[in-house]
Amino acid sequence: MGTADVEAVWRIESARIVAALTRFTGDFGLAEDAAQEAVAEALVSWPLAAPANPAGWLMATARRRAIDAIRRRTALQDRYALLAADAAVDEEPDPDRIDDDILALMFISCHPVLSPEARVALTLRVVGGLSSEEIARAFLVPVPTVQARITRGKKTIAAAGVPFELPPAAERRERLGGVLSVIYVIFSEGSTATSGDRLLRPEVAYEAIRLARTLAALQPAEPEVHGLLALCELTAARFPARTAADGSPVLLEDQDRRRWDFSAIRRGLAALAKASTRGLGPYGLQAAIAATHASALSVEATDWDRIVVLYEALGRVAPSPVVELNRAVAVAMASGPAQALAIVDELIASDRLPGSHLVPTVRGELLARLGRRPEARAELELAARLCANQRERSVLLRKAATLG
Amino acid sequence: MAKYMLIMRGTDESNAALLAGFEELAASTYKYIEDLVKAGVFVAAEGLDDARQGVVVDFSGETPVVTDGPYGETKELFGGYFLLDVASKQEAVEWAKRIPTVTGAKIEVRRVAGDDETPLETAGSGLESNGQI
Numbered sequence: 001m002g003t004a005d006v007e008a009v010w011r012i013e014s015a016r017i018v019a020a021l022t023r024f025t026g027d028f029g030l031a032e033d034a035a036q037e038a039v040a041e042a043l044v045s046w047p048l049a050a051p052a053n054p055a056g057w058l059m060a061t062a063r064r065r066a067i068d069a070i071r072r073r074t075a076l077q078d079r080y081a082l083l084a085a086d087a088a089v090d091e092e093p094d095p096d097r098i099d100d101d102i103l104a105l106m107f108i109s110c111h112p113v114l115s116p117e118a119r120v121a122l123t124l125r126v127v128g129g130l131s132s133e134e135i136a137r138a139f140l141v142p143v144p145t146v147q148a149r150i151t152r153g154k155k156t157i158a159a160a161g162v163p164f165e166l167p168p169a170a171e172r173r174e175r176l177g178g179v180l181s182v183i184y185v186i187f188s189e190g191s192t193a194t195s196g197d198r199l200l201r202p203e204v205a206y207e208a209i210r211l212a213r214t215l216a217a218l219q220p221a222e223p224e225v226h227g228l229l230a231l232c233e234l235t236a237a238r239f240p241a242r243t244a245a246d247g248s249p250v251l252l253e254d255q256d257r258r259r260w261d262f263s264a265i266r267r268g269l270a271a272l273a274k275a276s277t278r279g280l281g282p283y284g285l286q287a288a289i290a291a292t293h294a295s296a297l298s299v300e301a302t303d304w305d306r307i308v309v310l311y312e313a314l315g316r317v318a319p320s321p322v323v324e325l326n327r328a329v330a331v332a333m334a335s336g337p338a339q340a341l342a343i344v345d346e347l348i349a350s351d352r353l354p355g356s357h358l359v360p361t362v363r364g365e366l367l368a369r370l371g372r373r374p375e376a377r378a379e380l381e382l383a384a385r386l387c388a389n390q391r392e393r394s395v396l397l398r399k400a401a402t403l404g
Numbered sequence: 405m406a407k408y409m410l411i412m413r414g415t416d417e418s419n420a421a422l423l424a425g426f427e428e429l430a431a432s433t434y435k436y437i438e439d440l441v442k443a444g445v446f447v448a449a450e451g452l453d454d455a456r457q458g459v460v461v462d463f464s465g466e467t468p469v470v471t472d473g474p475y476g477e478t479k480e481l482f483g484g485y486f487l488l489d490v491a492s493k494q495e496a497v498e499w500a501k502r503i504p505t506v507t508g509a510k511i512e513v514r515r516v517a518g519d520d521e522t523p524l525e526t527a528g529s530g531l532e533s534n535g536q537i
Contacts, residue, residue: 004492004493004494005494005497005498007492007494008491008492008494008495008497008498009498011491011492011495012443012495012498012499054498099442102442202405203405206405206489206491209444209489210443210444210445210489210491211444212444213441213444213445213446214442214443214444217441217442217444218442240518240519259519261519263447267447
């Protein structure tokens, strides 16, 4: 067995092992350390002699390392209690218990006492089973940075005395929202990379989808979990058509829709149906917008009235200037550029998106459609000056130039 | 990350063993699928009916010829599949090792080609290096 084989087993087992060990020791940091030691041992010993039951080997070794660590810090008289606990953990884990433990692991990794970066790193590491190197590659940061985030995160959990348990009912919904937003941050990094030379990084988005699927399986009665999963699946379905062969972005209206991933669209629509049982939340509404695009054969055939309504609803449950701007674009498609321009001008008057290149980009586009070419050109040039992305900037300048 | 198809292949003997212990096997298969779903890797799974009930449409001649029964002389017949969305080939293999099945059965692990590649490219036909694609 090689490194990749060890990593493959770890991917499948990490959440169960860290969850079971945290339950056993009551110490999240210690459990994670012990699990990592077990992986390190596997990387050395499996290539020489592969165990008959790799998953069982990892769990047993991790548990031994956890016990070693506790022995080092435990007074003699407490060791008897430990031995009793040791026997208990040998029993076959109760499947319901392990599900709750994995859920508790997600909640602790996304705990509000942690920095946003630590939440992402810990979730990918303990729930997703990724190595520090893989996380560093996903977020384009140095490996020591990821390691420091994880170490600090574990210390924070210990210092704050965060218990390993499902959040009490009163906090449950809010804490679940915290987990969803960590998954969404990971997905967004893959669907519109904030740095690097690629627009899309599907391998990063994949990790988020995988986490969302796990969460949906463990929390099937939570509509927004299905809403987030639907949003991720439907957005990822468009990935194959979103970049040209040279890596440059392809706008929705120019995408070859035959290249969309129809199996992902089907999964997204199925998740959206589950999200719709008690009224859509912010993720579900965004998924519904993505679903409207996914079900249309072309930009012209898109139900823009429905998209306007969905953006209006989204603006009510999750007000944001970016949602307003998107609503303006949808209004332009549904009712024409003049009405959309009024929404954009209102945004500018209230100065809710200062310094963003998106506002002049949309405004320039609307002015161009209204035939106000000199104004349109000025807006697009302003957008180009504000835009940080080289590829997008050249598109804007090219467009401005055509307006003579 | 990529999709992999885990293709179940059985001989007459292994298929008979499978039918004999069907209820138990079905229960462990449901449990296995549940594990796949919770791991976030499950896409689809389906089992095929008896190969003897199938037909083969053969394009060897000018017009397609239809014959009843299983395909050719194949000893290991395709009986069903799992479609998984996993991080690596090794992970697909690890999941394949865990499929509840019977002695004598085999699982073939095949990657699903991405939308931007053709089997020719992945087979390294050399067309690409010749600048023809």
